[in-house]
Amino acid sequence: MIRRSSVKDCFLVCPVSAVGGGMGQVVSYLMHGSSVDMPLRLVAIDARGPGSVLWSPYYMSVAIGRIVIAAARGRLGLVHVHVAERASLVRKGLVALAARMMGVPVLLHLHAAEIQPFYDRLPGWGRWLARGVFRRADLCVVLGTGWRDWLIDTIGVAPDRVVVVRNGVPMVAAPRLGDRSGPFRILFLGNLTPRKGVGDLLVALASPVLAAADFEAVFAGGGEVDTYRRQAAELGLDARVSFTGWVDRAQAAALTAAAHVLVLPSYHEGLPLVILEALGAGTPVICTPVGSIPEVLDDETTALFVPPGDSEEMARALRRLIDDAALRANLADAGRKLYSREFTMDAFVGRMAALYRELITANV
Structure with a gap:
């Protein structure tokens, strides 16, 4: 058992307001949905912010600043970046780069539904930058084998740095409790x-x-x-x-x-x-x-x-x-x-906790 005073932080970089949608919900479940013991203290930080996307450069800068300060103080063990396509890839790529520059391991968690057509529409320099985001991560987590194959075959990520982890959710009702009368x-x-x-x-x-x-x-x-x-x-x-x-x-x-x-x-x-x-x-x-x-x-x-x-x-x-x-x-x-x-919460959170342990052990 790790003493509480020795536990470092894991920054979960994601939208934490309603605009975060499913990505923000996954992070909330990861932080609060299970009793699985975590090797790191989970802290959510927002690189987009609520409201207008015009404020996102400010929130991104704050997120990068928090990473730099926490890393300089020796309190940051891992940065877990949750990423989609379009502007999310740009913001999260810069955040991941800051973490890597500070010597902090990065886990990149891909949630994007349309990343492949988005990538195909990018100009050559844009595709080069996108490949760099994924290749520089210590580990990429994807939702299925299709995304895994795309990262390996198209993006060029090493196979041993891509892992499939299915989402998990709390049980809504078991057995079914809904009223089935009426239409x-x-x-x-x-x-x-x-x-x-x-x-x-x-x-x-x-x-x-x-x-x-x-x-x-x-x-x-x-x-x-x-x-x-x-x-x-x-x-x-x-x-x-x-x-x-x-x-x-x-x-x-x-x-x-x-x-x-x-x-x-x-x-x-x-x-x-x-x-x-x-x-x-x-x-x-x-x-x-x-x-x-x-x-x-x-x-x-x-x-x-x-x-x-x-x-x-x-x-x-x-x-x-x-x-x-x-x-x-x-x-x-x-x-x-x-x-x-x-798809239970314990299965999902337990898998993520195991990956955290592997990454912080490999970077000791």
């Missing part, structure tokens, strides 16, 4: 944007396939709410669809537990927390097989897959679940078992 409840939970396939889901809900079905759909999340509210009205869905706006974690958990199905028809994803939370709640899932999703879910067993952008197939999948109680029960049971095997 069939369809839930979309996430940022309302085209990437998430929100418009495709609305078109599916207006399909003749579902015209006679007794359902209600809830779209929970921020983003382009007014745009999709107008689309729902144009499709004649006013009486069947509601938009809650942004919801906190307690509200999201309650909605997940009460839903008959979670639908996530995204075009690009990493490994969405909302899907893992639905598995733990025993809520069946309809989703697209993108990102790391098909690495962990099996079509017709732990989820129903639909092609991105295929609203008619989505409508047919929803109709199947509405009509087939046995299918719903089978998906719920298989989802809970999968969650218990692979």
